[in-house]
Amino acid sequence: MPADTVTGTSVPMPPVRSALSEPGWVRILLIGGALLFLALFLLLPLVAVFAEALHRGFDAYWTALTEPDAVAAIELTLIVAAISVPANLLFGVAASWCVAKFDFRGKNLLITLIDLPFSVSPVISGLIYVLLFGLNGLFGTYLRDMGIQIIFAVPGLVLATIFVTFPFVARELIPLMQEQGSDEEEAALVLGASGWQTFWRVTIPNIKWGLLYGVLLCNARAMGEFGAVSVVSGHIRGETNTMPLHVEILYNEYNFVAAFAVASLLAMLALVTLVVKTALEWRFGDELAATRH
Amino acid sequence: MVAAGSGAVAAGRESAVTVRASLPLFRKPSVLPGFGLTLGFTLSYLGFIVLLPLAALILKSSGLGWSGFWAAVTTPRVLAAFQVSFGLSLAAALTNAIFGFLVAWVLVRYDFPGKRLVDALVDLPFALPTAVAGIALSALYAPNGWIGRPLDELFGLKVAFTPLGIAIALTFIGLPFVVRTVQPILQDLPPEEEEAAASLGASRLQAFSGIILPAILPALVTGFALSFARGVGEYGSVIFIAGNMPGLTEILPLLIVIKLEQYDYAGAAAVGTAMLGVSFVMLLILNLLQQWMRSRHAR
Amino acid sequence: MSLRRLTLLAAGLTLAWLGVAAADSKDSLLNVSYDPTREFYVEFNKAFAKAWQAETGHVLTVKQAHGGSGKQARSVIDGLDADVVTLALGYDIDAIADAGLLAKDWQGRLPNNSAPYTSTIVFLVKKGNPKGIKDWNDLVKPGVQVITPNPKTSGGARWNYLAAWAYAMQANGNDEAKAKEFVSRLFKNVPMLDSGARGSTVTFTQRGIGDVLLAWENEAYLSLKEFGADKFEIVTPSLSILAEPPVAVVDKVVDRKGTRKVAEAYLQFLYTREGQEIAARNFYRPRSPELAAQYAGRFADVKLVTIDQFGGWRAAQEKHFSDGGVFDQIFQMGR
Numbered sequence: 001m002p003a004d005t006v007t008g009t010s011v012p013m014p015p016v017r018s019a020l021s022e023p024g025w026v027r028i029l030l031i032g033g034a035l036l037f038l039a040l041f042l043l044l045p046l047v048a049v050f051a052e053a054l055h056r057g058f059d060a061y062w063t064a065l066t067e068p069d070a071v072a073a074i075e076l077t078l079i080v081a082a083i084s085v086p087a088n089l090l091f092g093v094a095a096s097w098c099v100a101k102f103d104f105r106g107k108n109l110l111i112t113l114i115d116l117p118f119s120v121s122p123v124i125s126g127l128i129y130v131l132l133f134g135l136n137g138l139f140g141t142y143l144r145d146m147g148i149q150i151i152f153a154v155p156g157l158v159l160a161t162i163f164v165t166f167p168f169v170a171r172e173l174i175p176l177m178q179e180q181g182s183d184e185e186e187a188a189l190v191l192g193a194s195g196w197q198t199f200w201r202v203t204i205p206n207i208k209w210g211l212l213y214g215v216l217l218c219n220a221r222a223m224g225e226f227g228a229v230s231v232v233s234g235h236i237r238g239e240t241n242t243m244p245l246h247v248e249i250l251y252n253e254y255n256f257v258a259a260f261a262v263a264s265l266l267a268m269l270a271l272v273t274l275v276v277k278t279a280l281e282w283r284f285g286d287e288l289a290a291t292r293h
Numbered sequence: 294m295v296a297a298g299s300g301a302v303a304a305g306r307e308s309a310v311t312v313r314a315s316l317p318l319f320r321k322p323s324v325l326p327g328f329g330l331t332l333g334f335t336l337s338y339l340g341f342i343v344l345l346p347l348a349a350l351i352l353k354s355s356g357l358g359w360s361g362f363w364a365a366v367t368t369p370r371v372l373a374a375f376q377v378s379f380g381l382s383l384a385a386a387l388t389n390a391i392f393g394f395l396v397a398w399v400l401v402r403y404d405f406p407g408k409r410l411v412d413a414l415v416d417l418p419f420a421l422p423t424a425v426a427g428i429a430l431s432a433l434y435a436p437n438g439w440i441g442r443p444l445d446e447l448f449g450l451k452v453a454f455t456p457l458g459i460a461i462a463l464t465f466i467g468l469p470f471v472v473r474t475v476q477p478i479l480q481d482l483p484p485e486e487e488e489a490a491a492s493l494g495a496s497r498l499q500a501f502s503g504i505i506l507p508a509i510l511p512a513l514v515t516g517f518a519l520s521f522a523r524g525v526g527e528y529g530s531v532i533f534i535a536g537n538m539p540g541l542t543e544i545l546p547l548l549i550v551i552k553l554e555q556y557d558y559a560g561a562a563a564v565g566t567a568m569l570g571v572s573f574v575m576l577l578i579l580n581l582l583q584q585w586m587r588s589r590h591a592r
Numbered sequence: 593m594s595l596r597r598l599t600l601l602a603a604g605l606t607l608a609w610l611g612v613a614a615a616d617s618k619d620s621l622l623n624v625s626y627d628p629t630r631e632f633y634v635e636f637n638k639a640f641a642k643a644w645q646a647e648t649g650h651v652l653t654v655k656q657a658h659g660g661s662g663k664q665a666r667s668v669i670d671g672l673d674a675d676v677v678t679l680a681l682g683y684d685i686d687a688i689a690d691a692g693l694l695a696k697d698w699q700g701r702l703p704n705n706s707a708p709y710t711s712t713i714v715f716l717v718k719k720g721n722p723k724g725i726k727d728w729n730d731l732v733k734p735g736v737q738v739i740t741p742n743p744k745t746s747g748g749a750r751w752n753y754l755a756a757w758a759y760a761m762q763a764n765g766n767d768e769a770k771a772k773e774f775v776s777r778l779f780k781n782v783p784m785l786d787s788g789a790r791g792s793t794v795t796f797t798q799r800g801i802g803d804v805l806l807a808w809e810n811e812a813y814l815s816l817k818e819f820g821a822d823k824f825e826i827v828t829p830s831l832s833i834l835a836e837p838p839v840a841v842v843d844k845v846v847d848r849k850g851t852r853k854v855a856e857a858y859l860q861f862l863y864t865r866e867g868q869e870i871a872a873r874n875f876y877r878p879r880s881p882e883l884a885a886q887y888a889g890r891f892a893d894v895k896l897v898t899i900d901q902f903g904g905w906r907a908a909q910e911k912h913f914s915d916g917g918v919f920d921q922i923f924q925m926g927r
Contacts (some may be wrong), residue, residue, distance in 0.1 A: 022497055027403055034399040035411065037392045040440075041465055042417050045429035048439065052432055091338045098331035104320035112576070113339055119572040120347075121526030122423075123546035124565045127553065128346035131353050131562060135671035135691075138349055144671070147848075152672040162342055186324055195326035217419070224422025226529035227546065231553070234672040236622060236657045244424040244529070249658075251428055251533070252790045253630055254798070254818055260432075263425040270420035277420075278413040436800040454784050454801055536784030537742070539923060554663035554745045554787065556687070557915070 049267045053260035064250075064258035065265065072238040073246035073262065079154065080229075080242060081222040084161040088218055089211070092169025097203075099170075100177035101185070111174065117166040125163045126231025129156055152234035157242060160228040165218045172214030173207055176288065180206055209284040213277065220273040224266055350569065353562035365563035373540040374548040374564075381456055381544075382524030385463035386471075390517045393471025394509075400472070401479045415473070418466045423529025430462050431533040454536035459544065462530045467520030474516035478509050515582050522575045526568070619644075619652040619854055624674035626661035626747050626837070627790040628811040632874035633678070639870060640861045644854065652854065660788035661747030668693065668842065675846050675855040678839040680747020680789075682706075683905035685840050694843040707836035708862035709876035712896060713748075713755045715827040716796065716805040716812045723803045727829045728759040731804065732777040739802035740782055741792045743912075743919055747837070748789035750913060752806040755833040757912070758897045762831060776922035797824065808835070809891070810875035826892075834896040 021027070054061050064070060095114060099107060117125065131137050133150040143150060150156045184206070188198040204211075226244040233240045241249060243262055250259035280288065320328065354362055365371070399405075400412055418426065434441040434452040444450040452458045482505065490500040528546040536542035543551075545568055552561035625633060637654040644652045657664065657672065661680035668674045669691040679685055682699060689696045699706045717725050723736055731738050741749040753775065760774035761767075783801065786792045789811055796805035797815050804827075807815070812826050839859050846852040861867045868878040872887040902908035912918045 021402070026497075030395060031399050031403055031405050034392070034396045038396060038411060038414065041392075041461075041468065042414055044433060044439070045426060045465065046417065046421070048429045048433050049425060052429075091335065094331040094338075095335040098328055098335055101325050102320055102323055102328050102332075104328075104332075110335070110339075112580075113343065115576070116347075117343060119522060119526070119576050121528065121546045121549075121565075121568055121572075123528050123549050124350065124526075124568060127549060127561060127565055128350045130553070130670060131558065132346050132349045133671075135669065136558065138352075140671065149671065149673065151670060152667065159342070163346070166342060182323070182325055189324055189326075198325075199327070220420050224420075224425070226422060226424040226427075230529075231550065234624075234657050234667050235659060236655050236672075239622075239655050244422050247424050247428060248533075252627075252788075252794060254794065256432075256798070259428060263422075263428060266422045266425045270417065270422070270425075273420040274413050274416055277416065278409075431799075435798070437798075453799060454795070537786060538782075538784045542784065551742070551745060551787065554660065554666055556666050556669070 046267060049260055049263050052256060053264040056257045060257050061261050061264075064255075064261035067258070069238045069241070070246060070258070070262055073241045073243045074265070076154070076157075076239075076241065077223050077243040080157050080161050081219055083158045084165060084222050085215060085219050087162055088165055089169050089215055091166070092173055092214060093211070095170040096173035096177050097199075099174050101182050114167050114170050114174075117163055120163075122164055122225065122227025123231060125228040126160050129159050129163075129232050151232050152236070152240060154240070156232035157229050157240065160232045161222050161225055164225050164228050165222045168218035168221065169211070169214035172210050172217070172288075176207055176210040177203075206287075209280060209287045213280050213288055216273055216276055216280070220270065223269055347569070350562050350565050353559060354566040357559050357563060361559075362563050362566070365560050366567045370539050370543070371548065371564055374543050374545045377456065377459070377541070377543060378525050378545040381460045382463055382467075382521050382527075384460045385467055385524050386517050386521035388460070388464050389467045389471045389520045390513055393468055393516060393520075394475055394513060396468075397472045397475040397479055401476060416469050418469050423466065423527070424533070426465055426530040427462065427533035430458070430465060430530065434458055434461065434534065453534050454542065456542055458534040458536075459531055459542060462534050463524040463527060466527055466530055467524050470519035470523060471513070471516035474512045474519065475509055478512040479505075482508055511582065511585055515579065518575065518579050518582060522572065522579070525571070525575075619650045619851075620655065621652065621675045621851060621854060621858060622655045622657065622673055623676050623678055623858075624657045624664050624668055624672060625678040626664060626680040627658055627788040628748065628793075628808050628814070629678060629837075630656070630658050630790070631814060632810070632871060632876065635874065636862070636867065636870050639866055640858055643861060643866070644857065647857075650854075654858070658788075658790070660741065660745040662745045663787060673845055673849070674842050675849065675851050676839060676841055676859055678837065680835070680837050681750060681905060682836070682838050682899070683750075683909045684747060685838055686906060688840075688842065693845065694840055698840045699838060701841075702839065702859060703863060704879050705836055706838040706840060708839060708859075708867065708879055709837070709871040710879070711809045711835045711837065711876055712832045712894065713751050713806060713829075713835065714809045714812050714832065714892075715829060716793075716807050716815055716824055717803065717827055719823055719825055721825060721827065725804050725827055728756055728778075728831070729763070731756075731781060732774060734781075736781050736804065737783050737802040738778060738781045738804055738806065739792050739796045740785070740806040741789050742785035742787055745787045746789055746792075748808050748811070748835075749785075749792075749806075750908075751808075751833055751835045753912065753919065754899070754902060754908060755829075755831070755897075756806075758833060758901065759829065759831050772918060772922060775918075779922055809877075813875035828892040828894050831895045831897065834898045836899070 022030070099111060130151055132139060133143060133156065134140050135144060137151075150159070184202050185198050188202045189195070193201070224244055226248075229242055230245060230248070233242070233245055235241060235245060235249065237249065243266055247259050247263045247266070250256075250262065354365075357365060396415065400408065400415075431453055433439050434444075436442065436445050436451065436453065438453070441452055444452060450457075452461065486504050487500050490504055495503065526546060528544075531544055532547055535544060535547065537547060545564065549561045549564050549568075552564065623633060623637075633654075633656055637656070641652040641654065644650060657667070657674075659667075661684045664677070664679060665684035665687050668677060668688050677685060677688065682705070685694075685698060688694060689698055695701075702708070715725060717723070723730070725731065725736065730736065740752045743749040743753045756775050756778055757771055760771035764770035764774070784795065786795060789808060792805060793807060793811055793815060795801050797819055805812070815824055816826065839862060841852065841855045841859060846855045862871070863879070865880065865883070868880045868883045872878045872883050872890070875890070877891055878884050878887065899905055899908060902911075910917070
């Protein structure tokens with residue numbers, strides 16, 4: 001330290017770097033500490049997934065992934081995401097349009113309510129649908145009489161997934177659209193464009209990267225959700241098991257290679273998500289909400 | 294999620310201003326179309342997906358009556374689960390506040406090979422499904438796992454299926470919250486004050502405690518609170534590594550599941566409602582924190 | 593939010609799903625079962641599907657759901673569409689009957705109290721039995737860690753508990769206070785409670801926690817088969833309990849789905865020679881005297897008490913496992 005202060009005061013051109021930085025050994029220590037922590041807490045679990053999945057060889061890995069129940073779980077996960085992500089996309093666009101483009105009373109409350117699902121435990125997100133649609137729930141008997149199955153079937157999984165991924169797109173778009181203002185839309189309208197034309201030709205091109213970013217995060221969570229779907233799924237093999245639930249079942253059947261094999265698919269999904277997300281941030285950083293770093 | 298979190302900060306700021314300006318009317322006039330359509334859709338969707346089901350939860354637990362509700366959430370087992378969930382989330386959030394700050398500091402202030410990769414990796418816990426994190430951590434820290442075995446043999450330290458294991462899982466999922474809240478603030482910190490301090494003869498340590506820490510403290514506290522809030526509700530990554538021992542390693546969300554499995558709907562709903570109430574309070578505190586942050590930042 | 597709108601949305605979601613699943617129009621059954629029957633029913637389902645196809649020409653798929661027995665019963669009560677339930681103990685099916693999903697006299701509809709196979713509770717210890725565990729009284733010694741699932745959610749755990757209770761009653765001249773104290777000491781040695789038997793087996797065999805696993809006999813044998821007899825061994829206590837895991841057709845579900853015929857045939861197939869043989873191969877004690885004799889060498893001869901000594905399952909459940917029951921009391925005493 002003394003060396004730094006001496007140079008800082010005695011040299012006429014202040015050497016900004018050294019005044020604002022730590023001695024080399026401190027730097028190395030801090031970098032080393034941070035990297036060690038990340039390696040231990042983030043990287044190692046990721047490595048463990050692939051190591052456990054492949055430790056009986058690639059054949060065992062491949063067999064585990066192509067086994068009918070695993071395929072059914074993968075299909076179901078895709079179906080659930082294919083319904084819930086577009087639903088939340090539609091909602092996100094509608095919500096951000098009315099929140100960002102208009103001023104009305106109770107807007108703050110609306111924004112808080114949109115955020116609400118993030119602060120609810122996943123287990124509660126599943127529980128509420130059981131209380132609503134379970135046979136002993138509010139609408140249980142009515143639905144049974146109508147022959148509609150929600151809990152322990154795909155609709156329940158979809159509803160629970162929609163709930164936990166509810167805010168992703170809206171939260172991404174609201175700040176972005178607020179920041180962009182409505183000038184361009186207003187100009188288009190004045191020039192004679194219809195509402196829909198304005199939306200498709202002016203708004204959408206402006207928000208497309210933010211939209212993609214939101215959808216990406218929404219999808220990652222939708223495919224990976226465990227707690228909420230665990231409560232509403234009946235855990236029927238090949239029928240109501242999504243990939244994360246299938247991982248748990250295989251894990252409980254001593255079938256660790258298979259459990260980690262399916263888990264490795266989910267881990268790859270996570271990695272792809274991270275790559276696309278990082279690429280979006282680098283490439284279109286300023287077109288995403290500026291509030292992000 | 295953190296990205297979205299800071300987004301909400303901005304949203305809150307803008308709307309706070311605009312709402313004040315539009316008090317007399319329900320809605321300020323605008324040439325843009327689609328207000329009725331989008332607001333109507335937003336409210337119906339919100340109502341059906343979020344509000345109605347949450348109302349069902351509160352309705353179910355209100356069936357117990359106030360005394361029944363109170364009795365259901367104050368049994369020793371529930372109280373113990375509250376203690377486990379809150380205590381361990383607190384420990385994990387504290388760990389994250391320290392190491393998350395370190396990571397943010399290193400990422401902002403220093404250059405080293407692979408920095409961008411490390412930066413991207415920080416978001417892994419957001420992207421990795423919780424069940425995958427759960428089985429991976431459990432395999433690592435079990436007495437016969439890569440980390441668990443040496444810890445057990447060298448120090449006799451058991452991690453998996455003990456409170457420590459839960460704390461580790463909660464640290465894993467909460468880390469990005471701290472890094473991603475502190476990082477942008479650290480980045481925007483003007484160098485002038487530090488330079489001035491250095492030229493006045495302050496040591497780096499003094500500059501750190503006198504200038505840097507106060508500036509990023511609100512962000513650090515927000516990140517801490519986000520990490521804490523997430524930990525209390527977390528289920529997937531914890532259940533694989535928790536021992537599920539009532540009073541010792543039984544977390545609140547698991548207790549809800551157990552109550553459901555024992556046909557105790559009202560009890561499950563009561564604990565759920567209590568947790569929901571706590572979430573509300575935390576959301577409120579977070580909003581206050583963020584307001585505090587904004588006023589500090591604007592200074 | 594009107595009910596109609598809700599129904600519409602629900603119907604929409606259902607349709608979206610039906611569109612995907614429409615290709616599947618074969619006969620199908622859902623068997624909701626408890627934890628350790630996974631391997632048994634995989635084999636049994638194949639055999640039955642073959643027999644069913646030979647008899648009727650229909651292709652049959654049997655779907656399985658496994659979990660702690662109490663938890664599975666809860667799911668069925670909540671609307672899980674089980675055609676048949678094959679659970680760990682009678683009370684869980686009673687609970688489903690209480691919810692009105694099947695006739696209360698279900699247990700008399702099939703031979704042997706509707707339990708086509710039986711099992712018992714044994715100890716699984718590490719090879720060489722380092723803690724020298726021979727009988728129930730070794731489990732309450734200080735420093736012995738006992739692994740068992742949670743009696744509140746797992747059927748096997750309730751059999752474990754009752755077997756320990758029966759031993760304590762016998763050893764203490766039927767003194768309930770002493771039995772309670774014994775079981776309480778036993779549970780003080782339990783470091784964690786999984787929600788199902790399978791979770792506990794994983795904890796003990798894979799995660800290396802604990803010195804002894806209280807397990808279904810079939811689950812213990814399966815562990816030896818899976819992990820090798822060089823890692824674990826089975827200890828049979830001086831006294832155990834006759835576990836009768838019952839099976840039943842869920843009337844309300846099969847009548848709605850029109851699957852009664854195949855569901856009943858499925859359960860009856862459990863009593864056939866082939867069904868009994870598959871059960872025996874999977875370490876369940878067969879009911880058929882002929883097969884019992886054939887597989888006699890496989891199962892240790894142990895003195896077995898029955899659930900009747902506890903006054904039947906309803907009484908046992910009420911006294912020991914209900915909220916505030918003996919299990920809750922010892923758990924609060926212990927901690």
